[in-house]
Amino acid sequence: MLKIQEIREIIRLVDQSSIEEFMYEHEGSKIKLKKKGALAAQQKVVIQEQPVQQIPAQPSVQPVVQQNEPQQPVHTEEKKEESNLHKITSPMVGTFYNSSSPEAGPYVQTGTKVKQDSVVCIVEAMKLFNEIEAEVTGEIVEILVENGQLVEYGQPLFLVKPE
Structure with missing residues (x-):
């Protein structure tokens, strides 16, 4: 197992380098370091994934609208009439x-x-x-x-x- 001083030294060296991510394994112990830039990139990916998750939710609403299809044209005509008023x-x-x-x-x-x-x-x-x-x-x-x-x-x- 690494000592605290050694871990701090590894953190300092990774911070000063152009490395975005560092992983060290030794005798069953693991240390994984990521820079803030790498985290920001991961956060951007998560933000981009959220709209994709919302898209499947919309089709589940559409069948309800399709079930009320006979009423929908009536509302459309009313809106057209109101838009002319x-x-x-x-x-x-x-x-x-x-x-x-x-x-x-x-x-x-x-x-x-x-x-x-x-x-x-x-x-x-x-x-x-x-x-x-x-x-x-x-x-x-x-x-x-x-x-x-x-x-x-x-x-x-x-x-x-x-x-």
Whole structure:
């Protein structure tokens, strides 16, 4: 068996040399040394192997999607329709109102034709009532929020089918 001083000397010599890995065997005892550069290379290989391991996990999910295949085209059509629609979004955080007062009728309903400057709702923020305009000429396809609902900045309020 090697003494501690001899092991330290071997470590120093391997460190100063261009050797990346050193292995010594004598009478059943083994010493294996690797430099940091060799470890970094091994770590890179491990990192590259992880995405390969994730790839087999994806096909196991795909059969579930394939089982629901009849529903998938419906979602695709809905997404295509939604991609053609213009979203009117809230320009601020506040409370959504669909009319100018509780007694008045709503500014717009599903199927209402709007112009770019048509007021479609009010968003109240800090006791100020801000009229929101359609920004596009078209037809209201869907109202995405309820009267009196709190809305966030950028939250979609209406879907409009542009003309």
